Ligand SMILES: Cc1cc2nc3c(=O)[nH]c(=O)nc-3n(C[C@H](O)[C@H](O)[C@H](O)COP(=O)(O)O)c2cc1C
Ligand code: SF4
Ligand code: SF4
Ligand code: SF4
Ligand code: FES
């Protein structure tokens with residue numbers, strides 16, 4: 017076996033592949049061969065580094081030099097300069113957004129300093145298509161040890177002791193769920209992995225499946241042993257082709273090694289995994305809808321109880337867990353429940369993966385201990401607000417969650433404090449907003465999503481959310497009145513109380529939380545017909561300042577709807593009832609006489 | 614037939630495979646191991662830096678000493694090439710000049726393993742090579 021002196025890790029996640037990381041890997045390999053370094057240097061395609069926005073990412077090992085926005089043409093320089101001459105290629109180094117200095121290695125990047133990687137432990141570290149690399153990282157040892165030495169009950173106890181809670185949004189204690197499913201008596205049970213991931217902007221689960229599929233397979237087998245199931249199903253949306261491909265590769269390798277299939281580790285335990293495809297409906301992430309969809313029925317939720325752990329897939333006891341929940345399991349067995357417990361907070365142990373997005377300098381995938389504050393995430397890891405603007409709000413929990421404000425910045429992120437402050441953990445979307453974002457519009461954006469995704473089975477959600485949306489639209493058009501604010505609130509509460517499933521029960525949250533946290537912004541819209549953030553077009557007015565206007569007539573000539581009148585060399589005037597707010601006049605005026613009010 | 618028939622099989626496999634990713638494991642915790650930088654500029658390579666580097670990697674590996682060996686650019690000591698910089702965990706870096714394989718062996722045996730100083734230290738107080 018060649019003993020490599022350098023490994024070049026090339027990100028082969030969806031983000032980086034979209035910007036040609038495969039061509040980089042190919043060019044690197046060619047250049048390495050041309051320079052006779054094939055016995056010294058290995059090119060490894062890994063999963064996501066979480067730094068997708070600055071991708072493609074290439075990391076040099078062992079010196080940890082972190083190159084960003086690399087192009088296939090740069091490959092040769094990386095070999096000739098970095099590997100052969102030992103000189104860093106400065107132009108590809110990451111530049112710290114605050115200090116404007118180049119950061120040479122990942123150990124010194126603020127983005128990584130506060131992160132602890134458990135669920136993402138192998139992402140950006142191993143080649144996900146090579147089971148050997150997973151095994152080298154103690155992969156499948158947890159499963160082997162459990163089958164060799166533990167009863168299902170004692171394995172479940174470890175998960176209970178670890179305090180692990182479901183990462184799919186609800187935060188239900190995982191060990192307890194396993195125990196309940198174990199206790200449900202039946203000839204047949206199922207383990208289901210929920211990889212539907214429907215939150216707009218979320219890609220935590222996709223990255224785990226792309227970067228470390230074996231950790232999920234191993235955990236599903238452990239779960240199968242614990243609850244007494246021999247079949248696992250992964251429900252994944254068809255629009256995740258790379259994750260599906262890597263899963264298939266992983267399943268085949270695991271079968272070939274005898275780590276899935278019959279008589280695993282000579283223990284007599286049998287377990288195999290199948291993939292089921294979803295069409296990408298948000299509601300199909302809800303566990304009962306997901307199960308119906310797998311059964312070939314409409315993806316509609318049904319009332320709980322019965323819970324899936326009692327009667328799930330084909331009416332049999334079914335344990336549904338989220339991808340990230342599963343990814344934590346092997347690590348808990350390898351390092352112990354106490355180790356896991358001391359990370360995070362008392363009631364929320366361990367870490368959480370977030371997809372940090374919006375107006376922050378470093379957007380990407382991060383994993384932080386529970387209890388980390390929003391401030392640390394947004395300002396330390398996220399590098400603060402883009403363009404030096406002012407922080408306004410952060411939305412957690414996607415369409416089910418709420419907006420938190422400046423007052424919440426020092427809030428520790430865990431299941432309970434987020435709920436107490438009117439939002440929720442959700443599956444891990446985190447969208448940061450700045451002073452230019454209008455909160456009424458934000459609420460409208462999420463409602464638009466829910467109206468689109470509602471399955472229509474129950475009236476409060478199907479009709480109620482539509483009415484909520486219409487009220488918001490009316491307000492952003494400047495046609496709202498104060499009564500509309502009361503109606504929004506009342507209707508929102510009714511939907512929450514009466515909707516059938518979690519989608520409807522949480523869909524008013526973005527409205528209610530923005531109303532609670534930004535009441536003055538709603539009032540400005542309805543009382544003064546003003547959008548303080550200057551985002552609602554309908555509430556903007558283009559006006560000519562008679563003092564600055566020279567009467568050059570240029571604006572009148574470009575206005576597509578002839579809204580501007582005035583005599584030559586005389587101040588002009590915009591008829592706001594005709595103006596369509598295209599902005600053309602303002603662009604053209606050489607004297608800065610036209611402004612928005 | 615399946616490759617892994619029992620836990621022992623898996624453990625054996627894991628131990629054999631560990632070497633494949635060992636370099637990555639080590640680079641994840643550089644602060645806790647011996648860090649060695651070998652100057653690989655033109656003058657360094659001409660005077661045998663590559664042999665020195667290969668020798669150090671092999672020797673440290675066979676003695677199971679946790680170390681990260683990386684190449685770096687010109688350190689500015691062309692008269693004393695090959696030069697290497699050694700940083701023991703928690704200590705200041707030291708630069709050694711004229712490190713052929715014999716010298717490298719001495720550095721490993723005396724300085725790295727026992728903390729004894731050896732001849733050939735370039736005294737100059739300097740900034741670490743890529744001081745970023
Ligand atoms: C509308 C809706 C969408 C959901 N989408 C997802 C999803 O995409 N992924 C997921 O794991 N859980 C989702 N859930 C939560 C699941 O119903 C279920 O609680 C979860 O998969 C259980 O796994 P956990 O305990 O490991 O979190 C959703 C719930 C609702 C109400
Ligand atoms: S709340 Fe909405 S998504 Fe859920 S069952 Fe009712 S209509 Fe369908
Ligand atoms: S372009 Fe400007 S200066 Fe000219 S008429 Fe219009 S507003 Fe007045
Ligand atoms: S904004 Fe457009 S429509 Fe309105 S006055 Fe200016 S050019 Fe005309
Ligand atoms: S896909 Fe490459 S860093 Fe995320």
Ligand code: FES
Nearest residue numbers: 454457492547552
């Ligand atoms: S809809 Fe926006 S503040 Fe306006």
